[in-house]
Amino acid sequence: MSLSAEAIAQTAKAAFEASQLVSAAERTRALLEIRKELEANKDAILKANGEDMARAEAEAAAGRLASPLVKRLDLRTGEKWDTMLQGVTDIASLPDPTGTITYARALHDNLDLYRVSCPIGVLLVIFEARPEVIVNIAALALKSGNAAILKGGKESARTAAELARTIQSALARTALPEAFIQTVETRAEVTALLSQDQYIDLVIPRGSNALVREIQHSTRIAVMGHADGLCAIYLDESADREKAKRVVVDAKIDYPAACNAVETLLVHQSLLETIWPDVADALLVANVKLLCDEPSLTALTASSSSPTNRPIATLIKTHVFPAAPEAYKTEHLSLTLAVRTVPSLAAAIAHINEHGSHHTDCIVTESAVAGSTFVRGVDSAGVFVNASTRFADGFRYGFGAEVGISTGRIHARGPVGLEGLMTYKYVLKSQGEGGHIVGEFGREPGKKLYTHQPIEAELTF
Amino acid sequence: MSLSAEAIAQTAKAAFEASQLVSAAERTRALLEIRKELEANKDAILKANGEDMARAEAEAAAGRLASPLVKRLDLRTGEKWDTMLQGVTDIASLPDPTGTITYARALHDNLDLYRVSCPIGVLLVIFEARPEVIVNIAALALKSGNAAILKGGKESARTAAELARTIQSALARTALPEAFIQTVETRAEVTALLSQDQYIDLVIPRGSNALVREIQHSTRIAVMGHADGLCAIYLDESADREKAKRVVVDAKIDYPAACNAVETLLVHQSLLETIWPDVADALLVANVKLLCDEPSLTALTASSSSPTNRPIATLIKTHVFPAAPEAYKTEHLSLTLAVRTVPSLAAAIAHINEHGSHHTDCIVTESAVAGSTFVRGVDSAGVFVNASTRFADGFRYGFGAEVGISTGRIHARGPVGLEGLMTYKYVLKSQGEGGHIVGEFGREPGKKLYTHQPIEAELTF
The missing domain is CATH 3.40.605.10 (Aldehyde Dehydrogenase; Chain A, domain 1)
Structure with missing residues (x-):
């Protein structure tokens, strides 16, 4: 039955x-x-x-x-x-x-307020x-x-x-x-x-x-959860060559079907003839298919015809293609990466906020200012500096357990551990003579004033 | 335009x-x-x-x-x-x-994770x-x-x-x-x-x-917000007479149209002939209309015919009525109070969880055990012991500003101050050689292990 x-x-x-x-x-x-x-x-x-x-x-x-x-x-x-x-x-x-106290104030003598964590209800x-x-x-x-x-x-x-x-x-x-x-x-x-x-x-x-x-x-x-995981890595003007290669390759190939794998690579235009061909080499060698915008594609073609005999030269025909506009809105979940050239950090931030899924995005940079600007400007659950997007995970964050990853901004965001399954209640305890009533509080003479003194949290709950 | x-x-x-x-x-x-x-x-x-x-x-x-x-x-x-x-x-x-750090851990040497408060977006x-x-x-x-x-x-x-x-x-x-x-x-x-x-x-x-x-x-x-404010006060077996009178009257008359005014009074059956008539007196003198269940009504009638000449005797005809079942589901927002007799603390908790709006509820009791049971058992944003439900308010709680009061359990609950308008993002900063990649972590020999050491929060954001 x-x-x-x-x-x-x-x-x-x-x-x-x-x-x-x-x-x-x-x-x-x-x-x-x-x-x-x-x-x-x-x-x-x-x-x-x-x-x-x-x-x-x-x-x-x-x-x-x-x-x-x-x-x-x-x-x-x-x-x-x-x-x-x-x-x-x-x-x-x-x-x-449960029972964690996150706010404790005496509203007045013998009138103590506690905010105590408790379960949400039915999941x-x-x-x-x-x-x-x-x-x-x-x-x-x-x-x-x-x-x-x-x-x-x-x-x-x-x-x-x-x-x-x-x-x-x-x-x-x-x-x-x-x-x-x-x-x-x-x-x-x-x-x-x-x-x-x-x-x-x-x-x-x-x-x-x-x-x-x-x-x-x-x-x-x-x-609570996430639909898309459309993560981006931005190679800043000041990006370190080795960091760029390692972080981008790891974020793409470590587990391509994961929601925290990178799907879009944004390259500062000043890197087109310097770091970008090396990063592309490393990706191509790892069997990654690149969907490139015009400048990044041209740079690769030019680079492949140079006499240094890069692996690009042989792989460019099978693995490099022009990107259609949808490429930057697609969660490939495979060894495919969309590449776009951007003129500035601001353009990278704007691209990510508009095209991304607010999951996890990364900047590769040697500039503290650029890192901090990216971290503030990108409106995502995870904003990383020089670290693979694949770190976005409850176990890696140290939560011990993971319920999922939330791209919502309400309640819990990013990897969700037990804390994300909690709400709280406010407990108000009067130990005063006659209980406590609001009618006794006010600005008039003879009335009580709220004290709002922080107190030691000693509630056994 | x-x-x-x-x-x-x-x-x-x-x-x-x-x-x-x-x-x-x-x-x-x-x-x-x-x-x-x-x-x-x-x-x-x-x-x-x-x-x-x-x-x-x-x-x-x-x-x-x-x-x-x-x-x-x-x-x-x-x-x-x-x-x-x-x-x-x-x-x-x-x-x-903004910028408050609520979690900070080193995932490994030179790889620091911060959870930082930031605004939600568009309200x-x-x-x-x-x-x-x-x-x-x-x-x-x-x-x-x-x-x-x-x-x-x-x-x-x-x-x-x-x-x-x-x-x-x-x-x-x-x-x-x-x-x-x-x-x-x-x-x-x-x-x-x-x-x-x-x-x-x-x-x-x-x-x-x-x-x-x-x-x-x-x-x-x-x-985020609340529709009903259906608050209850439960007079426990061990309730103090003066506290009961003061807290109930204040919660009803201080501002009857407020969402945190009391709408339902639950009376333990052992109090019907002791404290209840006194509480009723105080309410009737304050011009409160009482919608009573059969036992509480009978107790008042019996009490009014006693020779002590309570105010009840004159007001009972104009202000006391039998309660219809809807009375316990109605937010009166006026000087009207529904009264119900309950056989136990457990019955009071069950009534509140079923009929209330999970806003703010109070127990009047001298028993620490009963207080703690009520606080745990009642599934509301505010659970008060011997204090008027009217204290449920952001300014009174010490938040300095109030956005509203939430009866939801997701994100913010109870009075909501600025904190309720925040979410957070996770910032991961690598300062290591070559950036950080997950491929280097694992249980195999030669791989790195996550350390998850608490760190001093020093992020300037």
Whole structure:
């Protein structure tokens, strides 16, 4: 018997509210119970995973599913199973993100105000393919105190169902409501859940640009995540040759399908005959296809006909093409890079703000002033100086866990860790005689004045 | 010649981007220029205000406009003009909310990550009636570095136009683009602007519940604010009689039309014959109408027939009525209070989470455990112990300025000051030889490991 979307959402909210009196220690214990239960159910889970794999392989053989997707389903080979278990332990050992006091003031004698971090409420998380994400998200939700409704990809349905059952049995041994983590299986359920803004507080889509954009356009609930990752690197007038080569090549080839891979290279015009041919060499040798504007293309052609016998000479015909205007608006997600010549730092900043996706952008420069101007002027979640855009990642930033990367400016921006799953509440405690009332405050004689003294945060919450 | 909504929004975004290189000091100077220009234009502004007033008075006389609204338009009497000017100076003197570092880690030697506060982008602020709000919001936008598009009430159109012209002339004497603050005059423009999610980052409606709800339902842009303010006070088993009386009466009568006035009183059943009649007395004497559930009503009737001759005896017929179920879902905004008896603290928490608007709720108790349970269990922006709900206010909290009060859980919650108008960006600075690339990091021998050492925040931004 399956519940209606409204019942699922309402149950999740009730579970969230009931969980407010459960301690953080108990939530952490629930994570360890989940790990234990996963170990106990390993055979059943991997058997289900085998069935998903067999079906996916048949679909792939029939040309109805892309092969890389099949590989992403696999929980049985390599270190994937152990990594999944380790992830649960890692999240369990992170500091408790609830109860952190971020503002504390005495409004007057015996009247203390605290701003305390607390979970947001009910999360709806939608993802594709990789079945271990269900465990990862359940762990993040438990650690942060948010109830969650999870929907995985249909290709991993059997594995996901087995994982969900495992999580439920583990939760049954804790003080948390079992409905704290729920899963749904169909696209129709997700569509219905997206209209439950009365109960669901945040939607986190993790998947293709198309998935994210569709969800952003079909709900009134706040959506956290990113569609495009259109990152740029600007080679400033004062760029160092080696830094330019290393940073651009790494940002492009380290993992071209990632959202933080570079898609656009902006080259200051003064570098066309100096650094640019070297950077292009390094990219071409790494099998990168270059879509160039007219000046950068001309510079390469000129350079390739020089007697120094650059690799360019042989690769230019197969790997270098004129850029169409769309090239600068396209997330290639492959070994393709759009190149554009700019007359100034200001033009680079303007290009990025207009064409980019406000994800992560980088300047290669030896000038502190140019670096600082770029950092201020570029309106993106990440603004880097002489470092690869690939550093934009919650683990690399030191968050210990990553929910996703947000290109929104509201709530959380950039890589999102547990902190991004928190909100806060204001706690006002009166310990005065007769309680505190605003009628006693004012500018008139005999009235009290607000003191707003910073206080030591000592609230046990 | 008036611009299209798209052109207005696009111009605002361009002004925002251009302003990123303008210093905070220059933005503060702009505030002082605005104050100067307001003083210089005082006569013209107050003349326009007189015209708005005359028209509004005629509308009111014809029964087409509520009289309190006419009063709210007035900039000419009392201290309103001076208060408006002082508000600009006060906001100018607040600390700069931009450039605050909230996370700083060395990812490795010479690779430093900073999370730095910065403005969100373009705000669309919609408000009603009081024309001085335009100056207040313009000042908040300038201080926080956000570009703003403002729309006031049609009743104050002449005053608003004059104030907007004044702000523009002041901005023309600064390094900021004049389009940093724009105003629009028609409802149709607002409707068109609500679909400009490409350029507008945050909508802040300040006005009636109907206005806020309509806007929340007609845009994909994030909306910050609140519709209902359905605040409750719970009198716990261990409540102190005097605290109960003082806090409840203040929360109800101090300013009944405010969103933080109490609308529901929950009484623990053990208090029905002890504290409750005294609290009711105090409310009735203050001319409050009580909508009571059966037990609280019976208790009052019994109490009124006792020989102690309480004021209840005379007021009960005119001021006490049985509560319909809707009473607990209604924001009365008047001297009316819904009263319900609850069997336990848990029932009080459940009532508030289900019926309330997650704005501000209070417990009156002498028990630290009950206070802490209430604070954890009630899922509201403000959770108070023995203090009037009327304290929920940015100025009272010590923020210096208030944008509004948010009942959302995403981004900002509760009273919102300048901090609620900020987002952040991650700045990653490499000062290493050859820049930094992720390809050099990993677990393999010879690769670098992330260190994530906390560092002193020394970024000049």
